Amino acid sequence: MRPRVGFLGTGWIGRHRMEALIAAGAVEAAAFVEPDDDAASATQAAAPGATRMPDVDTLLEAELDGLVIATPSAMHAPQAIAALERGMAVFCQKPLARNAEETGAVIEAARHADRLLAVDFSYRFTRAVEAIAPIVRSGELGHLFGAELVFHNAYGPDKAWFRNRALSGGGCVIDLGIHLVDLLLWMFDFPEVRTVESHLFAHGERLAPSPDAVEDYATVTLRLAGGAFARLDCSWNHHAGCDADIRFAVFGTEGSVAVENVGGSFYDFAAYRRTGTQARTLVDPLDDWGGRAAVAWAHRLARDRSFDRRCEEALAVAEVVDRIYRGE
Ligand SMILES: NC(=O)c1ccc[n+]([C@@H]2O[C@H](COP(=O)([O-])OP(=O)(O)OC[C@H]3O[C@@H](n4cnc5c(N)ncnc54)[C@H](O)[C@@H]3O)[C@@H](O)[C@H]2O)c1
Secondary structure, three states: OOOEEEEEOOOHHHHHHHHHHHHOOOOEEEEEEOOOHHHHHHHHHHOOOOEEOOOHHHHHHOOOOEEEEOOOHHHHHHHHHHHHHOOOEEEEEOOOOOOHHHHHHHHHHHHHHOOOEEEEOHHHHOHHHHHHHHHHHHOOOOOEEEEEEEEEEOOOOOOHHHHOHHHHOOOHHHHHHHHHHHHHHHHOOOOOEEEEEEEEEEOOEEOOOOOOOOOOEEEEEEEEOOOOEEEEEEEEOOOOOOOEEEEEEEEEOOEEEEEEEOOOOOOOEEEEEEEOOEEEEOOOOOOOOOOHHHHHHHHHHHHOOOOOHHHHHHHHHHHHHHHHHHOO
16 A cells, blocks of 8 residues: 655655655655645646645644655754654654754654654665665775765755754754765764764854854864764855765775765766775766655555654764764
8 A cells, every 4th residue: 555645845855755756656645735835836736636735733634644844954853743643654854853852852752653754864875875885884995994075065055944043953064964974874883973073164254163153164073983083074155166076985994985976966976996096986877866765765654654763863863963063
């Protein structure tokens, strides 16, 4: 049986994920809430069978198996908790919440309701990342001592709410850096993060720890248990010389692996296994990956709607993001 699913927020990413779920035949798109009329018309065109509902409370009254949340980030936690308490499974955009405390509350609600909760850490599902992750975990790179994580976006977000900390939870770190933190912890099997040293900037000016302003540049060093150091740089409106500069490399004594965006693209990623001066290409960059995390959630929901402990990984990620903001 295809799960009957509702959609909360069908702006840019919410509509993309809805279309991917429909194209995969993974859900019945039953209902949606989208206050913006233009976005709602586009949603209705993409999902003619879905009923547009006036507000979240009405949607929560509907007989739904699951809810896909892609509203402004501050709404994620209260909306996810309300849905879980009504017995719906939830697939939520990253960040699951604005900080670790809120993230923990959502996970507790899922555990208490015994319902499936997943977060859209979409880059895990690129073929490029899927190609390097087993190599990192296999031990063939020898002793892992370094990682280089980069996500520069030459544009920055085009919606005002992203630049309001109360609505977004922060700037480029919680928007882009969070994917890099997730990939690092996930590939290294969620090690203890011993130290975090971070420097946040807005318009070139250094921000104090726990800033009210939203950062548009961050440079961070993380020291992991086991001795590896990771350097993480991310930004909005960066002079990158192209649309985006996205890189994820892990260095070991016997070689390295890297994922890099191709030609400044936000969507196309190459993966390499490197030894000395040699680099072997691992995957074809043409890969339609954006909806895969959502489809994986829907397939799991069709089989089993119960709590999946893997959502606790979002808390480990949120704790590191909190430490980056505190500068410790
Ligand atoms: N996983 C990823 O890689 C990825 C990529 C992009 C964005 N995101 C996340 O997705 C979320 C949405 O980002 P976006 O770029 O699509 O933003 P957006 O502004 O385009 O979309 C948000 C939508 O929510 C609607 N909305 C506002 N209040 C609402 C409410 N109470 N109920 C229902 N809908 C409401 C808005 O009208 C808007 O259409 C953000 O949390 C962002 O961080 C994740």
